[in-house]
Amino acid sequence: MVRVMFRTSGALMRAQWKPMAAKSALRNASKTARWSSSVVTPEWLRESDVKSGKVRVLDCDHPIAFQRAHIPHATSFAGFKATTLKDPRGGSGVISQSDFQQLVDIMAIDGDSTLVFYDDELGMGATRAWWVFLHYGYPKDKLKVLDGGWKQWMTDIKEVEDGPGVDYSSSHSSARPLSPTGQLLGLDDVQTALLTDSSQFVDARSHAEYIGAQANGNRRVGHVPGAVHLEWKEGVDFHHNGRFKSKSELEKQVQHLIKDPSKPLITYCQRGIRAAHSAFVLQEILGYKDVKIYEDSMAQYLNREDTAIEHLE
Template identity: 60%
Template sequence: MPFSFALLASTAKAKPVAACQRLRPFSSLVTPAWLRESDRTSGQVRVIDCDSPVAFQRAHIPFATSFPGFSATNLKDTQGGTGVVGPREFQQLVQLLGVEKDSTIVFYDDAMGIGATRAWWVFLHYGFPKENLKVSELLTLREGAPLKETGKLVGLEAVQSALLRGTAEFVDSRTPAEYIGAQANGNRRVGHVPGAVNLDWKDAVSAEGNGRFKTKAELEELVHQRKLTTNLDQPLITYCQRGVRAAHTAFVLHEILGYRDVKIYEDSMRQYLNRDDTAIEH
């Protein structure tokens, strides 16, 4: 299976991460070379395959673990298929993954990062530190203590408040056809959040077909072309149809380009375009 990339969700080993950051200036992104050189046999580095269980059975990185029970691309509420997976289910997931003491968690997929970035963002939402996932955090989870949500995923109320007050810029991760309303994607209404910038998530992926992100310089040029703010302190809210593609874009904006306040509208257009009280543009 061609390996696309890995996302570093936590680290207990400073040396290899520092080397990685010299190669690519992304705080949570590691290269395939870094992963090949890591010690995956000792339990210090835990590699999580975010593709489907069927794809995992076909081929996967040695010592990788498949997401148990459901696809990492979704991580959605099991009853309605909308909204992030609940704290109880997430806690069970962490237990099933069996992350060990002093582990580094690396997410990867073979789908241009769509599953890996979703998993990374949900773990971040539930309070897993980007750079320092310690065993104390895992023990707290295993003891059944309540999880604290950090607000990385927001709902309709926050979206409408930001629109009314003008406190955030919106980034639409869907295709241009969905953005302009030429494709409904099963929604009752079409269009986009007023003032939203269209940044199709695939536009952040290298055109070479290797599934990797574009360089930081290329991504900066891309957001400049789309007229997204260059103020890294400006709050941003990304969305798509169900909050999955939006996670990829949020990762690019936050981890690669350095925007400090990025959130995902979790229910996205699946909710927004199927209500009558939401403002839209075509």
């Protein structure tokens, strides 16, 4: 007996208890997504070893939504107040190494488990979590994002659970020590890249923010000099449950923006959340080799007087 539920932006519509219909044949279980080993399909996840904990499913949505409905054997990542993995003491920076280590220890996440992140927010929370785990040295081959997230799971599989989810803390050993790998950059890195013209900046914000028509609470408006505009939503297929667009679609959008593919890319937005989605698309789907995120992004940059800006307004 499986309960079928739907949740959209935290608001959930519940169906009555009913057995699932007979399952149709699945595609090859070893198949991940169409372009990247970091992106997996609902079919891949359903065939994975989630019961043993070798594959951990991490729900990045609000804990209330998780309580009402989630993928079977999932754990609420947001339940640990870590959805965006920002410094819990405030500011725009990433969660500290010590706080992050404490988080993975509490969740009993060791480096041997494959982690699959999903959300109901077009992949924004999932890609953010993926990137921060990568930044703190979690093995990249064990980090996955569920393509289309919750909506695609409900379209393809429709199996869900409610309640608190799986508690692994008593059955798994402590996590191995993690350390930063430099995936998230600070202002000094940004200033150096600007001075030496050594990187291509990619602005993942809205067009209004990019041209300087919308301040978004900042003291100044505009963008990093020379930055190209590629809003994070451009990587989303809104006609297919918010899945990632195909590589061929994305190449058509990006090829005229990125003039030198060999140049390192630095993505940014307001607080590093949207930028993580864009960075994931650029690196994991389009195959750019050197992609970093300006973690503090415009929440820092546009509220200082010593940073250069451009605006088109």
